[in-house]
Amino acid sequence: MPIKVPDNLPAKEILTAENIFVMDESIAYHQDIRPLRIVILNLMPTKETTETQLLRLIGNTPLQVEAVFIHPKTHTSKNTSAEHLETFYKTFEDIKDEYYDGMIITGAPVEHLPFEEVTYWEELQTIMNWSKRKVTSTLHICWASQAGLYHHYGVPKYNLDEKIFGVFSHTLEKRNVPLTRGFDELFFVPQSRHTEVRAEDIEQINDLEILSTSEEAGVYIVGSKNGRQIFVTGHSEYDPLTLKWEYDRDVAKGLRIDVPKNYFPKNDPTLAPLSSWRAHANLLFSNWLNYYVYQQTPYELGAGI
Numbered sequence: 001m002p003i004k005v006p007d008n009l010p011a012k013e014i015l016t017a018e019n020i021f022v023m024d025e026s027i028a029y030h031q032d033i034r035p036l037r038i039v040i041l042n043l044m045p046t047k048e049t050t051e052t053q054l055l056r057l058i059g060n061t062p063l064q065v066e067a068v069f070i071h072p073k074t075h076t077s078k079n080t081s082a083e084h085l086e087t088f089y090k091t092f093e094d095i096k097d098e099y100y101d102g103m104i105i106t107g108a109p110v111e112h113l114p115f116e117e118v119t120y121w122e123e124l125q126t127i128m129n130w131s132k133r134k135v136t137s138t139l140h141i142c143w144a145s146q147a148g149l150y151h152h153y154g155v156p157k158y159n160l161d162e163k164i165f166g167v168f169s170h171t172l173e174k175r176n177v178p179l180t181r182g183f184d185e186l187f188f189v190p191q192s193r194h195t196e197v198r199a200e201d202i203e204q205i206n207d208l209e210i211l212s213t214s215e216e217a218g219v220y221i222v223g224s225k226n227g228r229q230i231f232v233t234g235h236s237e238y239d240p241l242t243l244k245w246e247y248d249r250d251v252a253k254g255l256r257i258d259v260p261k262n263y264f265p266k267n268d269p270t271l272a273p274l275s276s277w278r279a280h281a282n283l284l285f286s287n288w289l290n291y292y293v294y295q296q297t298p299y300e301l302g303a304g305i
């Protein structure tokens with residue numbers, strides 16, 4: 001089934017070239033089915049890249065998905081043009097009276113700050129409270145997973161001595177969970193962060209369960225037992241070259257940065273990296289959309305959430 005996006009969104013051309021079925025708003029209106037309504041709160045500075053990465057994954061399902069992007073009104077973006085935001089984005093104020101089947105909250109490069117020092121923290125807290133009332137299931141990625149675990153459950157984040165940077169093997173902590181249906185015993189996920197949440201803190205919270213971890217990279221997926229909130233600390237959505245881009249960026253800035261682990265052949269950054277996480281990424285997003293959003297959400301949006 002196709003993914004429905006605004007007619008001129010730059011991601012559309014890229015995804016169409018990749019044979020991912022993207023449909024203009026105008027054509028989608030002729031289809032006699034209800035699309036899933038997914039709101040994406042994009043906190044990344046590199047918004048266009050993230051749009052493409054996320055749409056690529058939520059477009060890989062048999063469901064028609066209507067994606068709406070929002071950005072924090074209380075933050076002036078340094079790296080995304082006002083024109084792009086005005087054209088393709090709404091704010092929370094615009095959508096707060098609506099119900100959504102699913103919500104994705106992205107990462108953000110603000111993990112070195114206490115949550116309270118993030119300019120849009122208050123707005124994000126309001127949005128996260130709203131998501132519990134108006135959204136069937138919310139997926140939090142990287143920094144947003146830390147922010148969500150802290151806001152909803154008081155779970156702290158900790159600074160790491162060394163950035164967790166590379167592609168790490170992960171395993172499942174629980175069997176027969178719909179979110180991880182079809183996952184291999186061992187699967188790979190890009191991680192790129194300076195902070196972590198810890199299993200011992202999460203295990204104190206009765207409403208939460210740890211679904212996947214990595215020996216090297218720590219906690220990966222945490223879910224609320226009712227499936228309404230999913231917290232993912234890694235970046236399965238990253239493109240094959242994203243870690244290389246981050247590595248080259250930091251080398252160019254003269255920052256101390258290790259070569260991302262398990263990424264370049266022979267750990268040689270002059271060789272082209274090979275991606276090993278795409279299958280997992282597609283399964284994670286399609287399982288979430290299917291089992292936590294589509295199968296749970298009422299046909300009459302808002303009834304029974």
Ligand SMILES: CC(=O)SCCNC(=O)CCNC(=O)[C@H](O)C(C)(C)COP(=O)(O)OP(=O)(O)OC[C@H]1O[C@@H](n2cnc3c(N)ncnc32)[C@H](O)[C@@H]1OP(=O)(O)O
Nearest residue numbers: 044045076077078079107108109111117118119142143193
């Ligand atoms: C842990 C995770 O979630 S990982 C996900 C984050 N990863 C990424 O963002 C990767 C891509 N980002 C980057 O490579 C870099 O951020 C760059 C190259 C785009 C910009 O880097 P720099 O010039 O060093 O930092 P810059 O001063 O632009 O700040 C980066 C972002 O943090 C934001 N920021 C900085 N301080 C604050 C603050 N107190 N509150 C809120 N946002 C803040 C900036 O506004 C900017 O975001 P914006 O473009 O949406 O406004």
Ligand SMILES: N[C@@H](CCO)C(=O)O
Nearest residue numbers: 108109110192193246
């Ligand atoms: N993934 C991020 C981590 C910083 O928050 C980066 O390398 O830009």
